[in-house]
Amino acid sequence: xxxxxxxxxxxxxxxxxxxxxxxxxxxxxxxxxxxxxxxxxxxxxxxxxxxxxxxxxxxxxxxxxxxxxxxxxxxxxxxxxxxxxxxxxxxxxxxxxxxxxxxxxxxxxxxxxxxxxxxxxxxxxxxxxxxxxxxxxxxxxxxxxxxxxxxxxxxxxxxxxxxxxxxxxxxxxxxxxxxxxxxxxxxxxxxxxxxxxxxxxxxxxxxxxxxxxxxxxxxxxxxxxxxxxxxxxxxxxxxxxxxxxxxx
Ligand code: NDP
Numbered sequence: 001x002x003x004x005x006x007x008x009x010x011x012x013x014x015x016x017x018x019x020x021x022x023x024x025x026x027x028x029x030x031x032x033x034x035x036x037x038x039x040x041x042x043x044x045x046x047x048x049x050x051x052x053x054x055x056x057x058x059x060x061x062x063x064x065x066x067x068x069x070x071x072x073x074x075x076x077x078x079x080x081x082x083x084x085x086x087x088x089x090x091x092x093x094x095x096x097x098x099x100x101x102x103x104x105x106x107x108x109x110x111x112x113x114x115x116x117x118x119x120x121x122x123x124x125x126x127x128x129x130x131x132x133x134x135x136x137x138x139x140x141x142x143x144x145x146x147x148x149x150x151x152x153x154x155x156x157x158x159x160x161x162x163x164x165x166x167x168x169x170x171x172x173x174x175x176x177x178x179x180x181x182x183x184x185x186x187x188x189x190x191x192x193x194x195x196x197x198x199x200x201x202x203x204x205x206x207x208x209x210x211x212x213x214x215x216x217x218x219x220x221x222x223x224x225x226x227x228x229x230x231x232x233x234x235x236x237x238x239x240x241x242x243x244x245x246x247x248x
Contacts, residue, residue: 003229005030008082010075012036012065012124013092015044017192018141021217022089022224023047027056029225031087034078036063036071038092057082065092065120066112075127085131087228090121090140093160095194097153110156117160118167125171125182134179137228138171140164141220142184142239148247150208161186165239172237181236183227188243190215210245 004026014023014035023035024047033051037044037060044060051058059081063074079085094116096109121140128138143161145154168184175182189205191197197214206212223242226232241247 002030003231004087004225007031007086007228008078008084009033009087009089009228010036010078010085010124010128011089011091012063012071012120013038014047014089015040015060017194018187018190018217018220019089019091020047021221022091023058024050025218025221025225026087026089026228027051027058028054029229031228032057032082034059034061034074034081034085036061036065036074036092038062038064038066065124066115068119068123071120071123072127075124075131079131084133085128086133086135087137088124088128088132088139089224089228090124090138092120093117093141093194095157097157099153100155105156113156113160114163117157118163121164121167125175129175129178129180132178132180135230135233136175136178136180137232138175138180138182139224139227140168140182140184142168142186144186144188144241144243144246146186146239147241151204168239169237176236181227181233183232183235183237184239185220185223185227186239186241186243187220188215188241188246190217190220192217205246208246209243210248213244215242215244
């Protein structure tokens, strides 16, 4: 408790789902939080209000993670507001499904997937590092689908999450000398609007897992809070599964 007191976190995509839970958890653990959103303004404000209700500090910034300029501006707003950034969480992500044998995968879907799921991580990391001291943390939400892609239609999503594995290793090498760690959390099925724990697809996924249940956003947020904290100082360049044994 309070192991993040005095820290500042920037959560890219913090209005809903896993990102909102991470923003709230980091705040509960003592961090001041800047969170971004693209379209869910009301939900972003609700996250801010929930954090303020527990005595925390938070701001919400509109910034489309597909747009590098908007990411850089948001990072600047956060740094101007709080004076520094200690923790970057890259959570913004999109899921475009399509079986290449059955449908034409649009170039727009490919480009948007790469822009939001991959390019935003590079842009935000580079922008944040200027405001980050020794002990800094960069955490990206990848996916167990980098490791196991056991259903049809997920090729471009899996590609984007696999890119994060290599990117995390490279960033860890670049930023290690600065005392900054870089890690990739790879969740399995987590109950959110992107992947609701209901319907036939959810049943199929549960049949593939060692633990036949969906995870909760709080379980992922707890893992992120650990990686963000001082006890995780020796973990870097790692892609870490929290997936109920999905890829076991
Ligand atoms: P949701 O769709 O429930 O939430 C996505 C969040 O990302 C929202 O806050 C959304 O904000 C934000 N976001 C999406 N696109 C953009 C954008 N262009 N710019 C800024 N913010 C954006 O998804 P989840 O919470 O389920 O997923 C979060 C991350 O976890 C993603 O990277 C996803 O790939 C990954 N993941 C999810 C799993 C699952 O089973 N749920 C499993 C493994 C990984 P807004 O509404 O304002 O656009």
